[in-house]
Amino acid sequence: MSQITLVVPFLLPLPEFAPDLVRALQAPALSALLGRTSNAARSGQQHPNALPHESWLARELGLAQDGRPAFAAAAMRGFGLDPADDAWFIVNPAHVQIARSHLMLGDLRQLGLREDEGRALFEAARPLCDEIGHPLLYGDAGTWFLRAGDWVDVDPATPDTVVGMDLTDFVPRGQAALAFRKLQNEVQMAWHTHPVNAAGRVPVNSFWLWGASRASARKNGQLAAVSAPGWISGLSDPIWDGFDRLDTLYGNDATLIVGSLAEAALAADWGTWLLQVQELEQQLFAPLLGALTQGRIKSLRIVASSREGLAEFTTTAMAQRKFWRRPTLEALT
Template sequence: MAPTLQHLIVPYAATIAPLTGQDSQLPALPRLARLLARLEQQETDAGDEYSLSPPHERVLARALGLPTTDGAIPWAAWQAGERQQACAWFTPCHWQASMDQVTLQPPESLDLPEVESRELFEALRPWAEEDGITLHFESATRWRAVGPAFADLPWASLDRVAHRQLDAWLPNGGQLPQARALLRLQNEAQMLFYTHPLNDRRAARGLASINGFWISGTGAWDGQALPAPRVAASLRAPALRGDLPRWAEAWVQLEQDEIAPLLAAAEGGAAVRLTLCGERNAISWASGLPAKPGALSRLRGLFQRQRPLDLTQLLSQL
């Protein structure tokens, strides 16, 4: 029997923000260098920063055996164990409007307790039902929506829009007719939430309003999935905020918490796989598998010659 493969996926191993300035210099990551020196590059998941599904979602979906259609990976159905019915996540958030753009602030940055989230959930539920959508309260930051509207409906991942402009990510109702009712529901929610007493109470406490929701994780799931690899989530928040010093600090902690055990397993002869994901591409390395030739093979030679890891050079490929 083949040994169980230990697979670690690292989202936001690189960001689209440039690594410039003294405060943005990455520290040495010796365990990562040692691990990559032992592994063979296997494949690259190539894309760009405009895909609806970021690289780490594509890689995870492929590892699980889920559909990988851009913007239509059925995360809501899979995570909820909902079989055969199309689902989506509704994420309550703050749409921050300025003179020339609207930016989305995700709930984890908004101090949204469950009791307040439930108030808005109950306010939106009858409006959703009029459109044939059933809402289920999963947590303060995520409501599950069920209905045929979410079948074959691409929508940008929350990770694509958190702390970023929305105009490029909202579907075009003229080109995507099945999105029109949902775009209308989003507009109705903005008006409904704007006048909700909850936001007056939040304003009195100096908190941003919850004035909308984002749709993501759309699609139906057939109930089949492979064992999930481990996903290291600690780089996500500072990367999305564009906080490069904190992102670099998170890399040091991640190397200790996640890379070190994987390195120990590899040195002990275990089959391991490491996938580093940026906002454009993802690259996988593995042990015990034949290497595939590729444009990044020169990096493997770099590590195998025992040179210090130039993480900035590596991350530029992501």
């Protein structure tokens, strides 16, 4: 029998919306999993430049450095790239939008870059990086890697931390940061009239750099992922299109991260969030509850998060037999 850890970022709605959303959810399997537990714990944001689930994942995989996520080198290996003996950043092409009084980073998921588009933008930026001694390597359309060199102490926030926030609060500072911003400006100019941005789409007008790690950082454990951004794909062993392979986890200890709620939650699109949780109820929570009660899983740990905090719930077949405990979604509030 296996111990499954299920990580669902943004399964916790923001507190001001949580009571109404929980009342609207019809999720008996999730109610049983959260209401009949053998252990539960809560924590707040662990690092100002990372969301709670990102910090948790970094600790779980052994990829935390000074308390911050340091995913780059491990993600590179997942894309078949060799970090050699250097330090690297994750680089994501991005859209920066102008709000009424400040600049904001758009959700990277909304860019929807095809491989040919991502490769074309990469090739436009690569010579500028090579020129200053910071080679740029290609992972996938939205996930690249930049040699950190003497910029390794620059500590930008993760992209999802910054989405919808005032970029002024997250601008890297210091001597290395000035060189980074100069490169960013040169890449922005190279992309300004690029054919990829001439197709009437949301323009890719900047990039975001984060997740610095040295080559010595190596991932612990196994990770599977569904609906996850490119950097998680680099850390994952199987990448699933859906949940039809869920039963392959049974019999082994495994961690599964499900990222399908992130885009709606970051946009505060709670109607879509409700629909997506209902889909997870049918495709994920109900099958896991069945496997648990049938004895195919020894225990299930659910790691749920929001922008502000994280909650862990562990349940077992024995806990599910405690009929006097009412199934409830109150733990989401």
